[in-house]
Amino acid sequence: MIVEYAWLLLAFPVLGLTLNLIFGARWGKKTTGIVASGAVLGSFLVALGLFLHLNGLPEEERTIEQVLWSWITIDQFHVDIGLLIDPLSVFMALVVTGVGFLIHVYSMGYMWAPHEKGEEEAMGDIPRFVRYFVYLNLFILMMLTLVMANDFVQMFIGWEGVGLASYLLIGFWFFKPSAADAGKKAFLVNRVGDVGFILAMLFIFRLSGRLNFLDLFRPENVQALQVGATTIGLLLLLAATGKSAQIPLYVWLPDAMEGPTPVSALIHAATMVTAGVYMIARTSPLYALTPTAMTWVATIGALTAFFAATIALAQTDLKRILAYSTISQLGYMFLGVGTGAYVAGIFHLYTHAFFKALLFLGAGSVMHALHGELDIRKMGGLKEKLPTTYKTFLVGAAALAGFPLLSGFFSKDEILLAAWQRSPILWLIGIVTAFMTATYSFRAVFVPFWGKPRNHKLYEHAHESPPVMTVPLIILAIGAAFGGVIGLPKASWLHHWLMPVFEHVMHESEPGALMWGLMTVSALVALGGIYFAYELFVVNPDRVLRIRRALGPVDTLVQHRYYVDELYMTLVVNPLKALADWLAYVFDQRGIDGLVNGVAWVTGWIGQQVRRVQTGRVGTYAFTLFVGVVILVVYFVLVGG
């Protein structure tokens, strides 16, 4: 019976955003925030209801398609709008709405007062606040559309929708050129990936005539895709690298930090960026047909994880550290699904949602205290001033680092195990990245929170955030710490829960001793990384300078983020701009306008010539008459009537 009400999952955010859009300015900030948060809470409760319902069903029956209405029917092409209710989609919905709800509540506190220079003048206080929550609800709506989609088309609608919401929210403070540019960059880079998605859909339809997930992935139907499986897999991977910020399309994510921090937490850490991972998990039967594409997924994931972690080590902006960390952790998720460990990838998605959202919200809390300051070189000693923020941030960082027994430890370890089983090289990349992860995570703890304040004016004014912000932090910290309990090795509830979705593509392996061995290594690496950070950033900060000098050109390279943005500018952006300029000014203005204006000019010229017939002189007219008569007479005499 709850299944009949499943549509409420999407209806609540629609209601929230519509009500706020119409009445928000009249209601004032508090009511707007409550309505928006309430809408997400409503969706969460629906998701919870669906979860409990599925839980009560026997395993084989846990896949339900709830068709809402029939959208397109052209000959064989049939697309319905509907919800796919299965363990995977419900789990994702819970994560999205759960974390989303906490972030909505937090946002009420964070966005209360105008933030950026020029915000008040640009739009006025309340309308901007309302607009923010409308966009947030829009995002939740689109993300749920994506996650609950029953076919590729609907998933794409959600896919594009979250891209739109992301653009709107990144460029929220649109009067700041950097923010407006960042929004554009995010959308355009994503678009490149979307080409992959669309082409993949076309191929799939061409080969099989189906786009509905349940329909297509039946063993007898999915075989039709075998011929093009690798191509399709790679195209979908392209789309995923755009949405989930992997090499080569990750460049938008660091810039996206221009947006409000809760946005970074929700969209660019916990949910939207995980859409790529989810999509690969959802299309696992397709990927099962193409080990080549899967290898690509895993390799890109591993390399991105490593690459982004090196950059994170050198960043001085707190949010940028977290942004590159997100890219790196998403790489782990790709590594997980790419090696066939779908459950591991989703598990890490879930733990990451908690600890990364926590870290971002914590950063937001720090910014709130320091009036927007993000440079960690200007911070210091904040643990006394912001105790709750500090403690929760510490938990988040530890989870990220993979501190033993916290949630991140279990999920990361499961991925590393799968990596080793696929190829020890992948494991090696993963474990080295884990060391760096631990180091940069605790750099972000030690530098701002420990030691002596580096800027006394900022330090003086720092104060802890209000409960509307700290309570979500605490809740997320509990999740980050204990969330791993759903995926304990040998007793993984999550594994059991997701099995119906992945049973055809995953094989149970009994790892045994290998698993314990690798787990110990992971634990040691995490602790080692934390200790390394301690030595570098607390005990003797000069060591950092010595290391950097020793690295020489490598240091410059990493400091400048490997010059990737510059590379893209020269290879892609500037040529396209030149082409656009040529098309606009030469081809269009001179060519096409010239052609159209030319036609008008020729018509005018002809007119000018013809008007000369009108001499006004009777004699001329008489002569013309005469000539005409002569011609006629000659004609009739020679040719005959």
Added chain:
Amino acid sequence: MVPTGYYLVLAAVIFGIGALGVLVRRNALIIFMCIEMMMNAVNLTLVALARHFGTLDGQVFVFLVMAIAAAEVAIGLGIVVGLVRHRDTTNVDRINLLRW
């Protein structure tokens, strides 16, 4: 008997002279006289052919042509008088206000 052909040729020549005059002469009244000449040439053709075929049709038609010529002259001269009063000239080349 004078061969009919001679009358026809004469009428043609008179017609030609008249047509030429219409085209070339500048004085409005002279142009009118040339038009009359053309009509007379036509009359001559009609009468000559009437005698040649021995019918009276041509002769009767001549009467009609003459009536029309008279009416046309009356109106035409009225127009010319109005024109001359307005523009103070009989030179048709100067009557060119309806030009481009």
